[in-house]
Structures are given as structure tokens and as C-alpha cells.
Amino acid sequence: xxxxxGSTLSADLESGLERYLSAPEETRRETLRDLVRAxxxxxxxxxxxxxxxxxxxxxxxxxDYTSVQSLxxxxxxxxxxxxxxxxxxxxxxxxxxxLDQLAPLIDLNLAAAGAGAEIYTPAFGTFxxxxxxxxxxxxxxxxxxxxxxxxxxxxxxxxxxxxxxDRVRERVxxxxxxxxxxxxxxxxxxxxxxxxxxxxxxxxxTLSNLDRTHPAGLGSYIAQxxxxxxxxxxxxxxxxxxxxxxxxAGRWAxxxxxxxxxxxxxxxxxxxxxxxxxxxxxxxxxxxxxRKCLVLDLDNTLWGGVIGDDGLGGIRIGQGDAExxxxxxxxxxxxxxxxxxxxxxxxxKNEDHIAREVFEKHPEMILRLDDIATFVANWTDKATNLxxxxxxxxxxxxxxVLADDNPVERAxxxxxxxxxxxxxxxxxPVGYIQAIERHRYFELVSLGKEDFKRxxxxxxxAVREQAQAxxxxxxxxxxxxxxxxRVGPIDGATLERSAQLIARSNQFNLTTRRRSTAEILAMTxxxxxxxxxxxxxxxxxxxxxxxxxxxxxxxxxIEIDTWLMSCRVLKRTVEDLLLNHLxxxxxxxxxxxxxxxxxxxxxxxxVREHYPRxxxxxxxxxxSGSTRWDLPIAEDWQxxxxxxxxxxxxx
Amino acid sequence: MRETLRTEMQEVFxxxxxxxxxxxxxxxxxxxxDGWDSLMHINLIVAIERRFGIKFATAEISGLKGDDQxxxxxxxxxxxxxxxx
Numbered sequence: 001x002x003x004x005x006g007s008t009l010s011a012d013l014e015s016g017l018e019r020y021l022s023a024p025e026e027t028r029r030e031t032l033r034d035l036v037r038a039x040x041x042x043x044x045x046x047x048x049x050x051x052x053x054x055x056x057x058x059x060x061x062x063x064d065y066t067s068v069q070s071l072x073x074x075x076x077x078x079x080x081x082x083x084x085x086x087x088x089x090x091x092x093x094x095x096x097x098x099l100d101q102l103a104p105l106i107d108l109n110l111a112a113a114g115a116g117a118e119i120y121t122p123a124f125g126t127f128x129x130x131x132x133x134x135x136x137x138x139x140x141x142x143x144x145x146x147x148x149x150x151x152x153x154x155x156x157x158x159x160x161x162x163x164x165x166d167r168v169r170e171r172v173x174x175x176x177x178x179x180x181x182x183x184x185x186x187x188x189x190x191x192x193x194x195x196x197x198x199x200x201x202x203x204x205x206t207l208s209n210l211d212r213t214h215p216a217g218l219g220s221y222i223a224q225x226x227x228x229x230x231x232x233x234x235x236x237x238x239x240x241x242x243x244x245x246x247x248x249a250g251r252w253a254x255x256x257x258x259x260x261x262x263x264x265x266x267x268x269x270x271x272x273x274x275x276x277x278x279x280x281x282x283x284x285x286x287x288x289x290x291r292k293c294l295v296l297d298l299d300n301t302l303w304g305g306v307i308g309d310d311g312l313g314g315i316r317i318g319q320g321d322a323e324x325x326x327x328x329x330x331x332x333x334x335x336x337x338x339x340x341x342x343x344x345x346x347x348x349k350n351e352d353h354i355a356r357e358v359f360e361k362h363p364e365m366i367l368r369l370d371d372i373a374t375f376v377a378n379w380t381d382k383a384t385n386l387x388x389x390x391x392x393x394x395x396x397x398x399x400x401v402l403a404d405d406n407p408v409e410r411a412x413x414x415x416x417x418x419x420x421x422x423x424x425x426x427x428x429p430v431g432y433i434q435a436i437e438r439h440r441y442f443e444l445v446s447l448g449k450e451d452f453k454r455x456x457x458x459x460x461x462a463v464r465e466q467a468q469a470x471x472x473x474x475x476x477x478x479x480x481x482x483x484x485x486r487v488g489p490i491d492g493a494t495l496e497r498s499a500q501l502i503a504r505s506n507q508f509n510l511t512t513r514r515r516s517t518a519e520i521l522a523m524t525x526x527x528x529x530x531x532x533x534x535x536x537x538x539x540x541x542x543x544x545x546x547x548x549x550x551x552x553x554x555x556x557x558i559e560i561d562t563w564l565m566s567c568r569v570l571k572r573t574v575e576d577l578l579l580n581h582l583x584x585x586x587x588x589x590x591x592x593x594x595x596x597x598x599x600x601x602x603x604x605x606x607v608r609e610h611y612p613r614x615x616x617x618x619x620x621x622x623x624s625g626s627t628r629w630d631l632p633i634a635e636d637w638q639x640x641x642x643x644x645x646x647x648x649x650x651x
Numbered sequence: 652m653r654e655t656l657r658t659e660m661q662e663v664f665x666x667x668x669x670x671x672x673x674x675x676x677x678x679x680x681x682x683x684x685d686g687w688d689s690l691m692h693i694n695l696i697v698a699i700e701r702r703f704g705i706k707f708a709t710a711e712i713s714g715l716k717g718d719d720q721x722x723x724x725x726x727x728x729x730x731x732x733x734x735x736x
Contacts, residue, residue: 066666066698073669100690258709263689269697 013054059112061438065269089117094127095149097266109280113289147195159216168215176228193516198226200243203251236518281440288504291441297404298348318364326430331366333433341451343373345389350377373458383416394567446496450544460541478643481538485644490531497545506603509564560596573642580639594631677723681716705732
């Protein structure tokens with residue numbers, strides 16, 4: 001998840017925060033006590049913005065339950081006393097368990113990601129009635145996301161030992177049918193997104209080793225139900241893998257049954273923070289707050305030793321030596337992240353050619369230069385270099401995560417570039433994977449071919465830049481790209497990627513409305529809405545789906561609700577192409593006007609002049625700097641010039 | 652010995668209830684401490700277990716807020732679990 005930070009911190013808060021963030025796990029509790037004191041004093045002294053910025057960065061996975069409660073108290077107070085920086089997500093949490101402890105921790109973890117939630121929880125034990133009764137508090141609350149926090153005790157069709165395989169299969173079907181019915185009811189009445197727990201296994205196995213193989217074993221049954229849920233969940237349902245949480249905590253530890261019997265808690269108190277963090281990470285990802293880029297130090301981060309001193313033959317990476325293998329394993333993990341769409345960058349204090357040589361020539365390296373989107377090896381301070389990297393990649397500083405073994409560098413970056421996430425790395429490289437993984441920085445809502453192509457894109461981008469440099473004019477360059485596009489409505493094939501872009505695009509985004517998958521689905525079935533997507537390729541490679549437009553026909557106007565585009569295809573005339581399509585659509589439907597709004601955010605200044613550039617006329621201005629624009633589509637309106645040949649996608 | 656424990660327990664109470672003014676006496680019950688509801692009870696149990704490295708039984712967790720219980724019996728229970736120091 002990503003963090004936001006605004007205000008400058010007082011010296012007390014700053015040093016307290018740094019001591020806490022750089023403390024090893026064993027002593028972190030002690031440093032937190034001091035930080036909590038400094039936070040309280042800051043709030044009392046009226047430095048609330050600073051306290052909120054510091055608190056946001058202090059919320060870390062792995063905090064013990066009691067420490068979390070002290071942060072929660074300050075968070076609650078700030079929530080009461082400060083206006084929220086972003087609109088709060090309306091979230092309903094429904095469960096057969098008691099949610100009094102879990103729900104506020106979800107909000108706390110969302111705060112760490114720069115978001116927040118207003119949470120509705122019905123009275124204990126009433127969640128099924130809440131879904132069924134159309135006049136329940138749930139529907140009055142009108143949530144945008146409903147989290148069904150079920151556990152294994154909510155299974156309704158557990159097999160009898162005497163059931164044969166067919167009978168068990170039928171029970172699995174019934175289990176999924178019950179849940180599907182609940183999802184559908186929620187979706188029909190609320191148009192909401194649903195977050196559904198899978199089922200965690202209890203720690204005991206009454207069939208011992210047969211529990212996972214006998215058709216009627218509870219372990220076998222839960223595995224089948226979970227698989228069926230994964231296969232049958234519709235696009236508006238996201239599955240939350242709570243069973244993974246139980247397994248990685250250790251099932252006996254996760255299920256501290258004392259707290260279930262006493263208070264109907266879903267897991268041991270010490271794991272509630274982990275549970276809430278996992279849920280919040282998904283919600284934050286859906287809000288476009290996941291981090292995008294892993295920035296890597298080199299010496300003692302990607303390999304053992306210092307390349308400038310030890311040379312190619314002296315650094316430790318690869319097979320045959322335990323620590324070298326740990327570095328090798330870490331590179332494999334990083335490579336796997338890159339393969340699923342995380343951007344990689346290098347930021348190292350080194351001579352550029354010496355650093356690059358390792359990637360080019362060392363036989364045991366997993367990562368190669370092709371994998372690195374931007375490579376910065378020099379002697380400039382890392383905070384400055386990280387800004388350069390963000391600029392090169394056209395993403396925000398708060399999209400970066402820095403993996404660096406050097407505590408001095410980590411402290412410097414935390415102080416000078418607080419937007420960058422800087423996880424503590426242990427001294428032993430074998431712990432690097434866990435140290436990064438536990439933060440859930442790179443949570444993803446979906447995975448599609450665009451994600452696989454991202455790294456490839458950054459590689460071909462260098463070639464494009466050369467082509468641009470050698471072209472005599474912009475037009476000649478655009479012609480030389482030989483761009484082809486498919487334009488079509490959002491359908492089954494483009495839904496996931498469209499939702500992902502809507503969740504993530506910040507810069508080329510006119511209104512930054514985070515429409516959920518559920519809302520988009522509703523639009524595709526509604527004749528008064530127009531949905532358009534553009535998929536682009538050029539002679540160097542394939543960009544995939546890079547632009548989405550949502551518009552609604554009302555009062556003989558086409559009102560553009562959402563217009564966004566990936567910054568990878570800026571200045572390629574894609575917006576001209578898309579406007580032509582929209583105008584054609586307007587003529588086809590006998591509509592005479594297009595209307596668009598620009599709603600400014602800290603990140604979308606890029607498109608302030610989008611509508612006037614396309615020939616729209618000013619039609620008013622609203623609150624907080626938003627502007628409105630009209631374009632009449634008269635007989636004599638001329639389509640805009642672009643450089644893209646179009647194949648219309650199947651409707 | 653018991654007074655040392657009382658001081659240590661008092662620190663935990665102050666942390667959990669966020670009130671640096673709390674003073675715990677034997678005769679006090681859950682009713683006498685502001686905000687000692689079922690939620691805070693869990694927070695208190697977890698904090699005490701961590702602070703002293705002890706574990707309460709299920710019945711003890713439920714019983715501690717009972718009618719016949721007060722801070723005195725709570726201290727006795729914790730002292731018994733810690734053993735002689």
C-alpha cells in the first residue's frame with residue numbers, strides 16, 4: 001500500500017518517528033511508546049496535520065495488538081478533529097463473528113495507505129437478515145463495498161462422513177449457491193463491490209492425514225469450496241484469502257479459541273492487525289493506492305559484497321554458497337514481481353559502467369538490464385535520485401518502494417523523501433523477501449496481459465525515444481510509429497483491465513472518479529451509457545488497453561463521466577481518435593452536444609487544458625477549481641487529425 | 652511484592668485505558684473504571700498477558716468481570732500465575 005505525507009514534522013516527532021521506523025522488531029515497542037507520547041503532545045499542541053502525517057507512517061504490519069490500540073486512540077481523535085483529506089469509503093462489514101476489534105483496524109490500515117473508511121457493522125449475528133431485508137440498516141447505509149467476513153464456522157452444508165463423492169460435490173454446489181445468492185442480492189440492491197472471505201481451515205483434523213483426501217473430510221471439503229468460489233465469483237466479487245493468513249500465522253496460533261468462546265472473535269487478538277491489513281490492502285488497491293515500482297540498491301542488496309571493490313569475480317551471488325543462494329533467491333522473487341507488472345528500477349552509489357557490467361556479464365545474475373526500467377548508478381544522494389526515477393517513469397514518489405540494505409541511506413530517504421516507502425531490511429539477506437512482502441505494497445486487483453507487457457514496454461520505450469530523436473518532425477515521428485488501435489465498448493474481455501485503469505490512473509484522468517467493477521458492469525448493460533476503450537500497438541510493441549471513456553446520454557447531451565489514459569501513450573493523438581469516435585456515436589444517436597468536466601486533483605494538472613485543446617468551449621466553472629466544457633457536434637464539425645489506423649473491435 | 656505488582660498492573664491499566672490518572676485499589680470493580688466494557692476487557696487481558704508473559708484460562712477471562720470479582724482478586728490471580736519472583 002502507498003502512503004501520503006504532507007505536513008512538515010516537528011523535530012521531536014521527526015526523530016521519534018525515525019527511531020521507531022528504524023528499530024529492529026524486538027525493540028520497536030519501546031520506541032513506539034516514545035512516539036505515541038510525541039504524537040499526543042503534537043495533537044494537544046494543535047499540530048494535528050503533522051501528527052496525522054507521522055501517525056500514517058507509524059502504522060506498520062507486525063505491530064502487537066496493545067501498541068496498535070494506542071495508535072488507534074490517536075487516529076480516532078484525529079479523525080474527529082481534522083477534516084478527512086479524501087472522501088471516506090463507505091464499507092459494510094458483515095460477519096458471524098464480532099467485528100468490534102477488526103473494523104476499526106481496517107480503517108486504521110486504510111489511513112496508512114492515505115485513504116479511510118466509514119464502516120457499518122450490523123448487530124452481532126444478524127448479517128443474513130441484514131442482506132435479505134430490503135429495509136435493513138445495511139441498505140440505509142448504502143455501502144460502496146460490502147465485506148463478507150465469513151469463517152469456517154459459517155459453512156452451511158458440511159458433509160457427513162458417510163457421504164460419497166457425488167453427495168459432497170452437491171454440498172459444495174449448495175455452499176456456493178448460498179453465497180452467490182447473497183452476492184447477487186447485494187449487487188442488485190446496492191450496485192456494490194463485494195469482498196468475500198474464502199474459508200480458513202480449523203487447526204484440528206478429525207480424519208488426521210485423510211482429512212485432505214477423503215471426500216467428506218472437512219479439509220477436503222473446504223479446499224473444494226474455496227476452489228469453487230475462485231472459479232465462480234463474478235467480476236463484482238473479490239476473494240480475500242483469509243486461509244492464507246491463518247496458515248502463515250500457524251493455525252493453532254491464529255485460532256486462539258479462548259477469544260472465540262469468550263467474545264466470538266474471528267482470530268487471536270494478535271493477528272487482527274494482520275487480518276485488517278490484508279483487507280485494507282485490497283481496498284486500497286481498488287482505490288488505486290498500490291505502489292508501482294520497486295527501486296533496488298545493488299551492493300549487499302542484490303548481491304553480497306561491493307562490486308567496486310570486489311569485482312565481478314568477488315561478489316557473492318548464485319549457487320554453491322548459502323548466502324550467495326539467498327541473494328539469488330531474492331533476485332528470483334524480484335524477477336517474479338517484475339513479470340507480473342511491478343516496475344523495477346536501480347538506485348545505487350556506484351560507477352555506472354561497473355554496476356551495469358554485473359547485469360550484462362555475471363553468469364549467475366537473475367536480473368538483467370532488460371528487467372530494469374530505469375538505471376541510476378552515480379554518487380548523488382538517493383533522495384534526489386529517487387525523484388529522478390519517479391520523473392523518468394512518469395509516476396509519483398508515493399508509488400516507489402526502496403529496498404536498500406544500508407540503514408543510513410534508508411534514514412536519509414525517509415527524511416528527505418517521506419513519500420517513498422522504505423521497509424527495514426534485516427542484516428541477513430534471507431529475510432529480504434519477507435521484509436518486503438509483509439507490507440503488501442504491490443497488492444493487485446487483477447492480472448492481465450497488460451501487466452505482463454509492462455516491463456517489455458519500458459524496454460521498447462528507449463527505442464521509441466531514439467526514433468523520436470532522429471525524426472525531422474513530430475508528424476514524421478508519429479507516422480513512423482505505424483500505430484494501430486482497436487476501439488470498442490467495455491465487454492467481458494476488457495472489463496478487468498478497464499477497472500484496473502479506472503482504479504489506478506491519476507495523471508491523465510479528467511475526473512478521477514473511481515468507478516468500481518460493479519458500477520462499470522451496470523453501465524455496460526445500460527443503453528444510456530457509452531463505454532469506450534482503446535487498445536494500441538505500434539511497430540515496436542503492444543501497449544494493450546490504454547484508454548477508457550465513460551459517458552452518459554442525458555438531456556440530448558453526451559456527458560463525459562470519465563476520460564482517462566495511460567501516460568505511456570501521451571501525445572500519440574489517442575485522445576483525438578477517441579473524440580472522433582464519441583462524435584460519431586453522438587451523430588448516430590442524434591445527440592448534438594458533448595459535455596466534459598475537469599476536476600483538478602494534486603496529480604492531474606496534465607489535463608487541465610484537455611478540453612480546450614480538443615476544441616471544446618468553456619461552459620462554466622464549479623467548486624474547487626473544476627471547469628465545464630461543451631462541444632457542439634454540428635453538421636460541419638470536422639473529425640480531428642490523428643496518426644492511428646483503426647480496427648473497430650467487435651461490439 | 653504485591654505493591655510492586657500493583658504498580659506494574661497500574662501502568663498497564665493506564666496504558667490500556669489511556670488515562671494516566673488511574674489508581675487501582677483492591678476494592679475496585681470493573682464498574683468503577685471508566686470505559687471498562689467488553690472491548691476494553693479484551694484489550695486489558697491481551698496487554699496483561701504480554702506484559703507478564705502469562706496466559707489466562709477461558710473461564711478466567713470470562714470470570715474477571717464477574718460480580719464477586721474486584722481488582723484484589725485480579726491481582727491475586729496474576730500473582731499466582733507469575734509465581735514467586
